Amino acid sequence: MVGEAKSRLNAALRDRGYRVTLQRSIIMETLEGLAGHVSVEDIYARVRERFPQVNISTVYRTLELMEEAGLAVHTHFDDGVAKWHRAEEGAHQHLVCRRCGQELELDLDVVEPLAEQLRARYGFQPDIAHFAIVGVCRSCSERAQ
Amino acid sequence: MVGEAKSRLNAALRDRGYRVTLQRSIIMETLEGLAGHVSVEDIYARVRERFPQVNISTVYRTLELMEEAGLAVHTHFDDGVAKWHRAEEGAHQHLVCRRCGQELELDLDVVEPLAEQLRARYGFQPDIAHFAIVGVCRSCSERAQ
DNA sequence: GAGCTTATTGCAAGCCTTTGCGAAAACTTG
DNA sequence: CAAGTTTTCGCAAAGGCTTGCAATAAGCTC
Numbered sequence: 001m002v003g004e005a006k007s008r009l010n011a012a013l014r015d016r017g018y019r020v021t022l023q024r025s026i027i028m029e030t031l032e033g034l035a036g037h038v039s040v041e042d043i044y045a046r047v048r049e050r051f052p053q054v055n056i057s058t059v060y061r062t063l064e065l066m067e068e069a070g071l072a073v074h075t076h077f078d079d080g081v082a083k084w085h086r087a088e089e090g091a092h093q094h095l096v097c098r099r100c101g102q103e104l105e106l107d108l109d110v111v112e113p114l115a116e117q118l119r120a121r122y123g124f125q126p127d128i129a130h131f132a133i134v135g136v137c138r139s140c141s142e143r144a145q
Numbered sequence: 146m147v148g149e150a151k152s153r154l155n156a157a158l159r160d161r162g163y164r165v166t167l168q169r170s171i172i173m174e175t176l177e178g179l180a181g182h183v184s185v186e187d188i189y190a191r192v193r194e195r196f197p198q199v200n201i202s203t204v205y206r207t208l209e210l211m212e213e214a215g216l217a218v219h220t221h222f223d224d225g226v227a228k229w230h231r232a233e234e235g236a237h238q239h240l241v242c243r244r245c246g247q248e249l250e251l252d253l254d255v256v257e258p259l260a261e262q263l264r265a266r267y268g269f270q271p272d273i274a275h276f277a278i279v280g281v282c283r284s285c286s287e288r289a290q
Numbered sequence: 291g292a293g294c295t296t297a298t299t300g301c302a303a304g305c306c307t308t309t310g311c312g313a314a315a316a317c318t319t320g
Numbered sequence: 321c322a323a324g325t326t327t328t329c330g331c332a333a334a335g336g337c338t339t340g341c342a343a344t345a346a347g348c349t350c
Contacts, residue, residue, distance in 0.1 A: 019297060019346050040336080055300045060337065076276070080225070080307080081336070095269050104267060114259045122249060123283030124240050131221070131276035138268030164316050164327060185306080200330045205307065225337080226306070 005032055012069050026051050027062040031072055037083035077103070078134045093129045097137035104137070150177055157214050171196050172207040176217055182228035222248070223279045236274045242282035249282070 009028040010020045018024075030046045031038070044059050063084055066072035074082045078096045093111050095104040111128045118124045136144075154173040155165045163169075175191045176183070189204050208229055211217035219227045223241045238256050240249040256273045263269045281289075 021298065021346070023299075053300085056336095057301085057338075058299060061298085076221075095263065095267065095271070097269075098272075104269065106267075110262055110266070111259060114256060117255055118240065118278070118280070121255070122240065122251075123286070124242075124249065124278075124280050125286055126240070126278050126280035127243075128278060128280075130223075130279045133263070133269075133271050133273060134275045135263070135269050135271035135273075141268070141270055166316070166328065168329075198330085201306095202308080202331085203329060206328085 005029060009071070012071060013065075016069060018065065022051065023054050023058050024062050024065070026054070027059055028066060028071070031063070031066065031084060032086060034086075035089075037075070037085050039081055039083055043084065073129075075129060075132060077132045091129045094132035095137070096132045096134050097140055098134050099136055099140035102137050102139075103132070150174060154216070157216060158210075161214060163210065167196065168199050168203050169207050169210070171199070172204055173211060173216070176208070176211065176229060177231060179231075180234075182220070182230050184226055184228055188229065218274075220274060220277060222277045238274045239277035240282070241277045241279050242285055243279050244281055244285040247282050247284075248277070 006025060006029060009032065010025060012028075013020050013024060026047055027043065030043055030050075034043070034046070040056070040059055040063065043063070044054075044056050047054055047059060063072055063074065067074060071087050072084055073087050073091065074084045075094060076082050077094065078098060078101075091108055093106040093108060095106060096102070108129065115126050115128050118126045151170060151174060154177065155170060157173075158165050158169060172188065172192055175188055175195075179188070179191070185201070185204055185208065188208070189199075189201050192199055192204060208217055208219065212219060216232050217229055218232050218236065219229045220239060221227050222239065223243060224246075236253055238251040238253060240251060241247070253274065260271050260273050263271045
């Protein structure tokens with residue numbers, strides 16, 4: 001199973017004409033093994049357990065590659081930090097409360113009508129989930145009264 | 146008129162219990178005198194013409210203050226750089242093409258239905274225009290064929 | 291599997307932004 | 321207007337991310 005994932009990931013690289021390196025394999029396996037949203041720092045920490053001399057810029061570059069290959073997705077949250085997740089987990093929109101930092105996950109259905117508008121009216125293909133939506137959550141706005 | 150703007154801005158500070166300093170006055174006047182979207186660097190450059198020893202962190206802090214006071218607004222574009230504009234210019238949404246970098250300005254009407262959904266269904270008060278919407282513009286997606 | 295070409299890596303530096311801290315300036319009071 | 325209090329400022333450092341460059345390693349060819 002581990003071997004299966006490894007060869008699948010390596011094939012994804014080779015199919016695109018990219019070279020298979022130990023760094024890339026480890027980084028890709030690491031993200032595949034993590035559920036939910038993780039920061040680059042999280043991934044870097046795990047990767048270093050197996051390959052201490054790897055540089056964090058290689059992690060950034062490999063994640064970018066995985067995104068290009070449709071294996072990974074990243075979203076920017078309000079604090080500016082990007083978080084990554086496996087593409088298989090599916091796209092979704094995030095609401096972030098600017099007061100308490102709470103994060104809500106949203107089905108893409110809710111934003112699809114807007115996406116459709118942008119395509120129809122402007123010919124613009126939006127990647128709406130790329131940024132979280134900032135605002136104030138219910139409990140924080142009630143607390144403000 | 147310059148004097149009028151100055152005292153209005155200084156009053157905005159005093160009303161909130163903030164101190165009026167030369168740095169703040171100059172930074173606030175500078176943003177008021179600039180139309181459209183400007184980066185912190187743009188503002189900093191102008192401010193330095195009048196007050197060379199001012200530090201850029203003071204510019205950041207003053208802009209934050211202006212936002213709190215409802216005098217300024219900032220938006221994050223895809224390249225991570227924030228751009229500022231006077232609050233009076235009104236809120237609007239931005240579409241940014243990830244290929245060519247082109248920026249489209251959008252009336253808030255287009256995103257209002259989504260905002261309404263988020264308020265109704267989640268009690269979440271979104272600040273939708275805080276982040277630009279990333280995607281691929283019409284000409285870039287046609288060029289890709 | 292040795293040699294060659296070219297992609298990839300690690301490193302260092304840089305960009306944009308935020309933050310802790312001591313020094314300096316603004317307001318307040320007598 | 322002098323002294324005291326409290327905010328604000330400049331500076332330096334740090335955080336998250338990107339990039340240029342020389343050294344290294346992957347993959348190709350024979």
